[in-house]
Amino acid sequence: xxxxxxxxxxxxxxxxxxxxxxxxxxxxxxxxxxxxxxxxxxxxxxxxxxxxxxxxxxxxxxxxxxxxxxxxxxxxxxxxxxxxxxxxxxxxxxxxxxxxxxxxxxxxxxxxxxxxxxxxxxxxxxxxxxxxxxxxxxxxxxxxxxxxxxxxxxxxxxxxxxxxxxxxxxxxxxxxxxxxxxxxxxxxxxxxxxxxxxxxxxxxxxxxxxxxxxxxxxxxxxxxxxxxxxxxxxxxxxxxxxxxxxxxxxxxxxxxxxxxxxxxxxxxxxxxxxxxxxxxxx
Amino acid sequence: xxxxxxxxxxxxxxxxxxxxxxxxxxxxxxxxxxxxxxxxxxxxxxxxxxxxxxxxxxxxxxxxxxxxxxxxxxxxxxxxxxxxxxxxxxxxxxxxxxxxxxxxxxxxxxxxxxxxxxxxxxxxxxxxxxxxxxxxxxxxxxxxxxxxxxxxxxxxxxxxxxxxxxxxxxxxxxxxxxxxxxxxxxxxxxxxxxxxxxxxxxxxxxxxxxxxxxxxxxxxxxxxxxxxxxxxxxxxxxxxxxxxxxxxxxxxxxxxxxxxxxxxxxxxxxxx
Numbered sequence: 001x002x003x004x005x006x007x008x009x010x011x012x013x014x015x016x017x018x019x020x021x022x023x024x025x026x027x028x029x030x031x032x033x034x035x036x037x038x039x040x041x042x043x044x045x046x047x048x049x050x051x052x053x054x055x056x057x058x059x060x061x062x063x064x065x066x067x068x069x070x071x072x073x074x075x076x077x078x079x080x081x082x083x084x085x086x087x088x089x090x091x092x093x094x095x096x097x098x099x100x101x102x103x104x105x106x107x108x109x110x111x112x113x114x115x116x117x118x119x120x121x122x123x124x125x126x127x128x129x130x131x132x133x134x135x136x137x138x139x140x141x142x143x144x145x146x147x148x149x150x151x152x153x154x155x156x157x158x159x160x161x162x163x164x165x166x167x168x169x170x171x172x173x174x175x176x177x178x179x180x181x182x183x184x185x186x187x188x189x190x191x192x193x194x195x196x197x198x199x200x201x202x203x204x205x206x207x208x209x210x211x212x213x214x215x216x217x218x219x220x221x222x223x224x225x226x227x228x229x230x231x232x233x234x235x236x237x238x239x240x241x242x243x244x245x246x247x248x249x250x251x252x253x254x255x256x257x258x259x260x261x262x263x264x265x266x267x268x269x270x271x272x273x274x275x276x277x278x279x280x281x282x
Numbered sequence: 283x284x285x286x287x288x289x290x291x292x293x294x295x296x297x298x299x300x301x302x303x304x305x306x307x308x309x310x311x312x313x314x315x316x317x318x319x320x321x322x323x324x325x326x327x328x329x330x331x332x333x334x335x336x337x338x339x340x341x342x343x344x345x346x347x348x349x350x351x352x353x354x355x356x357x358x359x360x361x362x363x364x365x366x367x368x369x370x371x372x373x374x375x376x377x378x379x380x381x382x383x384x385x386x387x388x389x390x391x392x393x394x395x396x397x398x399x400x401x402x403x404x405x406x407x408x409x410x411x412x413x414x415x416x417x418x419x420x421x422x423x424x425x426x427x428x429x430x431x432x433x434x435x436x437x438x439x440x441x442x443x444x445x446x447x448x449x450x451x452x453x454x455x456x457x458x459x460x461x462x463x464x465x466x467x468x469x470x471x472x473x474x475x476x477x478x479x480x481x482x483x484x485x486x487x488x489x490x491x492x493x494x495x496x497x498x499x500x501x502x503x504x505x506x507x508x509x510x511x512x513x514x515x516x517x518x519x520x521x522x523x524x525x526x527x528x529x530x531x532x533x534x535x536x537x538x539x540x541x542x543x544x545x546x547x548x549x550x551x552x553x554x
Contacts, residue, residue: 102503
């Protein structure tokens with residue numbers, strides 16, 4: 001057991017200690033020897049417009065990439081809970097996007113987004129809509145990437161909510177049926193409150209993954225056009241592995257990590273609050 | 283009658299819901315089987331008059347493809363097996379000792395962006411002179427695979443009864459014997475689930491490869507991305523390559539759907 005835990009410590013904890021050390025140094029690969037600068041890297045972040053832009057962009061991207069899969073995934077779970085012919089096959093196809101290799105998917109989406117030859121603009125024309133520039137215009141690049149993210153990760157929300165639905169007791173539904181509650185009332189006043197812990201788990205996981213999203217964005221836009229889709233993770237990559245400023249990059253990594261932890265704690269806090277509220281109502 | 287209508291309605295809804303995934307993969311196949319002239323046609327053609335099998339032949343005939351395929355197999359295979367070797371006992375230890383702090387560390391590892399592991403590891407590998415080999419990628423893929431295995435195994439060991447282990451202990455078995463002869467066989471379904479998920483997320487990983495891989499050490503996701511950026515490749519061959527890269531994972535998803543669903547909902551883990 002101990003050697004196993006030691007390996008875990010070596011792979012997970014050691015890099016963190018090293019990152020902390022680098023973040024208080026001016027450190028460039030191939031540049032002059034590193035030099036201790038204290039908190040200078042963190043101070044530099046506050047005045048770095050490109051970093052601050054990427055921060056807001058990340059929050060926007062994350063917000064959209066949580067809400068859309070949450071709504072669609074819950075709907076999908078309600079549907080997949082019903083006994084349907086070929087349900088297994090349908091579910092199998094439905095979960096494929098999240099297991100497929102992201103880069104491979106991204107390449108095909110790039111072709112589909114193509115303004116002249118892409119199939120998406122053709123589909124739009126079928127329902128009488130104007131062609132779009134999708135990922136090729138700063139105005140539409142974020143929603144377009146969120147579309148891919150939603151397509152990819154709605155199945156995960158569906159699976160989590162489906163697990164929640166399977167654990168629900170049947171009795172309240174029987175009494176609601178006797179009392180003549182409509183389907184919407186049953187969902188709103190029975191199902192929704194009972195699956196809310198599962199929804200919160202889905203939101204938390206979705207949020208963490210959306211904040212960290214890299215493969216799809218990098219492979220489709222590399223953060224472009226310009227920096228219109230550059231999230232923190234993309235900026236971190238550029239600073240550390242294009243400019244080779246690993247000291248400054250480590251500082252960004254730490255702030256980014258703190259952001260993820262803080263937002264996750266916030267959700268956890270909400271959960272306790274809602275548990276308290278529920279307890280108070282009883 | 284209304285019963286039948288309701289069934290039909292539900293089925294139509296389900297079909298509508300599945301169609302973005304279904305149509306996407308059909309379109310991917312279509313792109314990969316068309317000649318350039320058909321891929322550039324407007325309105326787009328779903329099923330062409332003639333199939334461009336040469337797109338696939340091209341993928342397999344380029345000698346570097348086999349190298350990259352082999353690299354992917356080595357990196358994913360080694361990272362997954364090492365993760366099982368380390369992660370199963372670690373998960374067992376954490377579950378049995380109720381070491382919640384250790385569990386939190388694993389949770390935090392899952393929350394950490396992969397790139398922040400990459401900066402210190404990159405420097406380390408540079409100092410050690412390992413950058414031209416596959417070793418750095420194997421080690422850094424552990425960052426993805428180890429937490430997946432531990433996380434799923436903790437959940438699994440927590441639900442398996444300790445009674446049998448107790449009985450073995452009373453019969454005088456050593457802790458190591460108990461683990462090998464009693465616990466491990468009981469945990470086989472959990473091990474299978476974590477093996478499959480670790481395999482998929484390691485195979486799919488892209489970000490570690492673009493930093494750590496050189497020309498000779500690319501894995502398939504990196505190789506297929508490089509096709510896009512460095513060569514003027516037309517859509518057909520590119521889609522064919524993309525499909526070949528992701529096909530093993532898609533097949534595994536279909537074959538092991540039950541295990542994957544169980545693993546994802548238990549730990550709800552994803553690497554990267």
